[in-house]
Every structure is written in structure tokens, then in C-alpha cells.
Amino acid sequence: MRVPLDKGFWESDSPVGQSLFGGTFGWPLLVARSGTVDRNIATIAAYTRRHGVAHAPHGKTTMAPTLWRAQLDAGAWGITVATADQARVCREFGVPRVLLANQLLDPAALRWAAAETDAGFDLYFQVDSLEGVAAAAATRGTRPLQVLVEIGYQGGRTGCRTESAALAVAGAVAASPRLTLAGVTGYEGGLPDPAAVAAFVDLLRTAAVALAHLLPPSVIVSAGGSVWFDVVAERLPGDWLPGHEVVPVLRSGAYVTHDDGYYREHTPFNRVPGEGGLEAALELWAQVISTPEPGLAIVGMGKRDAPFDEGLPVPLAVRRAGGAAPPAAGLTVTRLMDQHAFLAVDGAALAPGDLVRFGISHPCTAFDKWRAIPLIDDADVVVDVMRTYF
The missing domain is CATH 2.40.37.20 (D-serine dehydratase-like domain)
Incomplete structure (x- = not known):
């Protein structure tokens, strides 16, 4: 080197x-x-196994493929990123599954996502608007793009603010042959205390129940920054969505170096x-x-x-x-x-x-x-x- x-x-x-x-x-x-890096990775790998949650650590923390590989080797479900450029780096370095925790609107990025999905890349990204659904649905390809409806909260970052908005977005996804509704997602990192985080995780569950008729048998429900992952891991897993298997995915990433x-x-x-x-x-x-x-x-x-x-x-x-x-x-x-x-x-x-x-x-x-x-x-x-x- x-x-x-x-x-x-x-x-x-x-x-x-x-x-x-x-x-x-x-x-x-x-x-x-x-x-120290090895011990931190082992600690969170054991924690997520113990609590029955899948782990897609946020790769934008490090953008270091060496660490991504170590996290995947320790059992990580995938790697989370924030941008299409970061997803490209993951793809280049052989990461098999990526959760892109944002909405994709740029046509060039969406064309890339469609082409890589057709080539076998297991890619998920978020939608929280009809515009986001329309942009993704306008792509061409042989395999549908996998999307998650994002749920937000008042004053927070992105995400649908109401159940009716989430239903409208999910319905538009379900109506498009180019898209597959894979689950729901949200980000609780900006909330002030455990009670507020618990209420938001419960909101994610409520949203999934409301969208159940549009969701597949195996449903991804994702949350979890690096400050409140204990609350998320306590409330997200379980048999709470009748007729569906819940795959809870935690996205905490800063732990790798603390x-x-x-x-x-x-x-x-x-x-x-x-x-x-x-x-x-x-x-x-x-x-x-x-x-x-x-x-x-x-x-x-x-x-x-x-x-x-x-x-x-x-x-x-x-x-x-x-x-x-x-x-x-x-x-x-x-x-x-x-x-x-x-x-x-x-x-x-x-x-x-x-x-x-x-x-x-x-x-x-x-x-x-x-x-x-x-x-x-x-x-x-x-x-x-x-x-x-x-």
C-alpha cells in the first residue's frame, strides 16, 4: 500500500x-x-444477537471498507449509508446489502440504483413523498426497486408526518410495478429523552400496522442511531404485526470507534x-x-x-x-x-x-x-x- x-x-x-x-x-x-475496534464490533454484535435485532451499521461514520468488512464478518445484516455516492463505494467494495437512509430524487442516482439492482445488488432506500415515489417509479429495469416508507415527527428531520401521508406514499409505491414496498423506517436521534424515543418507536409500529395490507410477508422495520439504540432494541422486535414477520434493523454506527x-x-x-x-x-x-x-x-x-x-x-x-x-x-x-x-x-x-x-x-x-x-x-x-x- x-x-x-x-x-x-x-x-x-x-x-x-x-x-x-x-x-x-x-x-x-x-x-x-x-x-479496541475489534472489541467494540464484538460487543455490538453480541448485543444485537441477544436482543433479536438485525444490524446495518451506518457506514457513513467511517467510509472505511476495512471496517465495513469487519462489521459484516461479525454478522451485520448490511451497511447503512446516507447518499447514493456512499452506496456506490459500498457496491465497489463488495458490500452485498445496503440500506440508503434517505430519499433518492436525482435521475442519475436512480438510474444507477436501477442498474445495480438488476445486477443483483440488494439495495433499499427511503421515500416520504409522492414526488419521491414518482422519481423512483420513472426508472427502467427488470427488477423492482426496494423502498421503505419513512416516518418522521414534528420538528424532526425527514419522514411522513401523518398516517394519511404515509398511507398515500405507501399506496403509490404499491401501485407502481417498478417498486416494492419493503417496510417502514424512521430516525429517532434528535429526540430528547427515552420516553420520547419510546413513543416514536411505537409510532413506527403503529404505521406498520396501518400499512400492513400493503406490506410483504417479511417486513423491515428500521430505526436506531447511536444514542438511543437500547430503547429501539427493547421495543422494535417481537411478534406485533399480525400475518407478517418483522425484521427489526438497527442502524447505529458510531460504536465502531466510540x-x-x-x-x-x-x-x-x-x-x-x-x-x-x-x-x-x-x-x-x-x-x-x-x-x-x-x-x-x-x-x-x-x-x-x-x-x-x-x-x-x-x-x-x-x-x-x-x-x-x-x-x-x-x-x-x-x-x-x-x-x-x-x-x-x-x-x-x-x-x-x-x-x-x-x-x-x-x-x-x-x-x-x-x-x-x-x-x-x-x-x-x-x-x-x-x-x-x-
Whole structure:
């Protein structure tokens, strides 16, 4: 694998087998702990089996085919994506089943979806309007496109807001020979508390019951971001749709690397600790490039390298030349610029050239900043390099 122009890589030969601190990498650099990733994947695979839900983890979190394959190998039902472009990447890398959690309206994307469906690709996408149904129904092909009616809630994102709207959309799907109504879907991630999420999952069930006369014998019912999957897994499975088999599909994806910020605070395992736990797998290593005044260090990373939409990076460790590791206590990121981080220093001693290990908050906006991410083992040796395709 040749990665000479990817940031952080200074040699064109494969770094696999080399130490992270062996002189062939530059800073900043985002890495992932391979053992932690494996444990997180195993934890959620066991959780979904235990609760009787299928899992289509959201692939847009990472856009890393290496991780998709690991999730599929652990038993994932499919991979979820948000755009047709992301679905194309999945198809290119051999993902057999994709749930596209949006409505498709672009004719070029729909032509591609129709052609790939005819070629055997198991693709599902959402509709929440008669316009969306009409756009999909206008395609040509030999196999019908598989669609899910999306249910929403007032003030939320997409999705039908009323039962009558859902019935109209589902009826239009059923009337088109180009389409197959495969089930219902929704997204609860923007809701404020477990009670609101439980009510929304019940709304999905009510919608499926109302559409039962239009649904196939095996019905996909899908929901589940990374904050409320415990509520979804509790209420979505079961024999609650007479005459039909319910296939509950959970779409949570951020678990694969977890984080040291937003998801550390919001993981469902905080509510149900007996069900398991997740660990932060991503580390952002950056170098102190200046200590211009007392109490301040400037680190060579910024908005181009680290997520900042759901919290700033969290200093976790310091490493000096030769491997010395003074305490990281008293360090706080206060501000990010494009390529610089302002680090408040309270009692810690930092010098130019020191490395700081940061945890990140919100992996969904970390991966997109890196085309190549080393996977390292517990001895800081590179075991693989993941490529991302945003």
C-alpha cells in the first residue's frame, strides 16, 4: 500500500510492521487501536444477537471498507449509508446489502440504483413523498426497486408526518410495478429523552400496522442511531404485526470507534451498563510547536484534522522524545484554528517537540478529515492502514 502523499506518512513503502514512533510518520496523525475496534464490533454484535435485532451499521461514520468488512464478518445484516455516492463505494467494495437512509430524487442516482439492482445488488432506500415515489417509479429495469416508507415527527428531520401521508406514499409505491414496498423506517436521534424515543418507536409500529395490507410477508422495520439504540432494541422486535414477520434493523454506527467526548457521555451503555461497554479507539497525535507564554502551548493540529462540532479534542497523554510520559493533567484545548490548537497549560510542563495524544469527540466528523488511518496494536505497531472514501 503506497501512501506517500497522505498527511502523516513520510515514506511510500507500507508502514505495516513499523512502530508509530519509529520516525516514518509525521504529525498530526489520526490512528485507531485495532484491538479496541475489534472489541467494540464484538460487543455490538453480541448485543444485537441477544436482543433479536438485525444490524446495518451506518457506514457513513467511517467510509472505511476495512471496517465495513469487519462489521459484516461479525454478522451485520448490511451497511447503512446516507447518499447514493456512499452506496456506490459500498457496491465497489463488495458490500452485498445496503440500506440508503434517505430519499433518492436525482435521475442519475436512480438510474444507477436501477442498474445495480438488476445486477443483483440488494439495495433499499427511503421515500416520504409522492414526488419521491414518482422519481423512483420513472426508472427502467427488470427488477423492482426496494423502498421503505419513512416516518418522521414534528420538528424532526425527514419522514411522513401523518398516517394519511404515509398511507398515500405507501399506496403509490404499491401501485407502481417498478417498486416494492419493503417496510417502514424512521430516525429517532434528535429526540430528547427515552420516553420520547419510546413513543416514536411505537409510532413506527403503529404505521406498520396501518400499512400492513400493503406490506410483504417479511417486513423491515428500521430505526436506531447511536444514542438511543437500547430503547429501539427493547421495543422494535417481537411478534406485533399480525400475518407478517418483522425484521427489526438497527442502524447505529458510531460504536465502531466510540469516542472520548459526545458518545462517551451519551452511549446507551451508560443507562444499561450490564449490557456491555464501548472504548474509544481513535487517537489523534499532534506535536507541540510553540510555548510562547506561560500557561499556553500551541499544538500543530486544527479544524482540518480534528472534529469540533460536538466538542473539542481531549488531551489524554504526553510523550517526549525517548518515550518519557509526563502527566497530561492540567491540559485543556480552548480553541482550534485551521492548523493550530490552543492548549491551556495548568501545572503541566510542555516543550516544543513534545507529542500530545488527544481523544476526539464525534467520530463521524473525524474520519472525513483523513484519507489514510493506521491501525495500531497495543505495542504501537502498525498492523494495517485503513483508507477512507468520502
